[in-house]
Amino acid sequence: MTVVTHAGGMRFVGQGASGHDVVMDANEASGGHDTAARPVEVLLSSLGACTGMDVVSILRKSQDEPAAFRVEIADERATEYPKVLKRIHLAYVVRGDVSEERLKKAIELSLTKYCPIANSLAGVAEITYEMRFE
Numbered sequence: 344m345t346v347v348t349h350a351g352g353m354r355f356v357g358q359g360a361s362g363h364d365v366v367m368d369a370n371e372a373s374g375g376h377d378t379a380a381r382p383v384e385v386l387l388s389s390l391g392a393c394t395g396m397d398v399v400s401i402l403r404k405s406q407d408e409p410a411a412f413r414v415e416i417a418d419e420r421a422t423e424y425p426k427v428l429k430r431i432h433l434a435y436v437v438r439g440d441v442s443e444e445r446l447k448k449a450i451e452l453s454l455t456k457y458c459p460i461a462n463s464l465a466g467v468a469e470i471t472y473e474m475r476f477e
Contacts, residue, residue, distance in 0.1 A: 352376055387416045393460040397453035410439030428468040438477040
């Protein structure tokens with residue numbers, strides 16, 4: 344179970360089964376103190392971590408682990424409330440000797456089969472991706 348507790352102002356602390364805290368806050372204009380990430384930022388970061396963990400795990404199994412790896416996420420939201428996510432673009436940025444074919448397969452497996460966050464958001468927002476090598 345995950346529990347999200349109000350910690351004053353607009354600050355909230357979520358704690359999941361792992362026992363680790365996820366702190367969120369709003370900006371000052373919205374009554375917060377700008378001390379932590381916004382909830383949508385946490386959601387997008389969770390998406391990046393979820394699919395990123397899948398990709399790294401799949402590449403490791405094929406002995407194709409990158410020297411460095413990150414997921415850059417751009418989003419487009421509706422202009423009217425509730426300002427839902429309309430589009431999410433993931434850029435998988437890799438450094439090291441990684442097969443482009445294996446990277447593509449790992450990303451597609453993550454986005455279509457393994458990452459529950461990507462699969463949950465896919466029904467709400469259009470998710471696209473690109474691969475970049477540094």
